[in-house]
Amino acid sequence: MSQELPSKESRLAFIRQVREKGAEDPALCYQCGKCTAGCPVAYAMDYPPHQIMRGVQLGMRDVVLSSRTIWLCAACETCSTRCPQGVEPAGVMDALRRIAYAEGIRSPEREVPLFHSIFLGSVRLFGRIFEAAMIGSYNVLSGHLTKDVPMAPKMLLKGKLSLLPPRAEDGKALRRIFAKAAELEGRQG
């Protein structure tokens, strides 16, 4: 993470934004590294959790928001449970993902936010997850066309996958929830 540090003003503005998106005060982190030590996915990340925490403190907006880390975090909450300062790194990850998602900031882990948008698209349309369509759309849009396809026949046979969509019970209420949440959060619905 070697680069020129942002001004105090932009640093404070970023920390404010992270807190508004639901995180505890990242300034409390004293870099003990306990989050990284217990993180099951740290081995695959570009910046381990404690470095993301430091990046947020320093206002390194572009680095943290375009990292692989924020999308690889599995939200297992191990770090938040163990953090001696109560900073809840998993909550900081959520806040960073929310900002990156709303602003369309790209990460090399582009498949993960793609998956989330397809997942939520299914909820908006059907009220529930329509697995077959969700996996199909994901494979097409991610370019991994044949991923997990060999498992499909067995799942269909065992009745674990349906080719018919679930019933949308209250489509109007759902559309309202999605639209209103997007409006209040200043996102595109």
Place this chain on the structure above:
Amino acid sequence: MRYAYYPGCSLHSTARDYDLSARAVCRALGIELEEIPGWVCCGASSAHMTSELLSIALPVHNLSIAKEMGLDTVACCAECYSRLKIANHEMRARKNGRAGEVDEVVGSTYRGESRVKHLLEVVAGDYGLDALRERVVDDLSDLSVAAYYGCLLVRPPEVTGFDDPDQPMIMDHIVTALGAKAVEWPYKTECCGSSLSLTRTDIVLKLCHDIYQKAADHGADCLLVACPLCQANLDMRQLQVNRQYGTTFELPVLYFTQLIGLALGISSADLGLSKLMVSPQKLLARVGLRQPA
């Protein structure tokens, strides 16, 4: 004992066996489950990772219906359970809460009235382990079970208030009450990779591999789970793990409701045992239980 039942998406699709066995066991124990009419997805990881409001509003939509039913809510999926619990936590919070905005999004004034429980808590707590022990008809004494809790039942502990977050025992106590052996092992609350299943399957395979290895090292014949997402990763991807890591794991991944059902003498068909990807047939035959249909 009557509850508003929130099955969640998985129990209507990839985890039909969990839904079947949960209903069968509850029927046998006299626990009434009334499905929340018109329930919608809790939003799962995808909502909380991208929109805080949506991640509370979707559960609140469901919980408001449960409130109208005048019932507490029971969930079987650890992810749903976590999202519903967090929504209750947020809606009851006095300061810095987002309750006002959620009211606007959902069009209700819900304030956490319907308490949320996981079915594990209903069976072990409300129904009771002693009562459960008395209902056992089949001998499970030759079966060694690794109870796997995963992440979201126990974390964050101040929200779920479920059990000891490092060393949960509730499922182990159920295993013992049923007459089987609960193995002591250190990976009870390690993560299976959950929603990275489709996007970063390599990570899920590694995490599942480590879980199988620890369970096997500690003498487990099978894994016992209380979450359809943990189950999907651990059951459906076991063959891939074996291919990738050159291992020969053959650990059936049973829902805790299926194990209760077996002990209670409920038919294999009613427990959906044939839907498991890693067949429990050989194991059940070895410990002297009937063959799955």
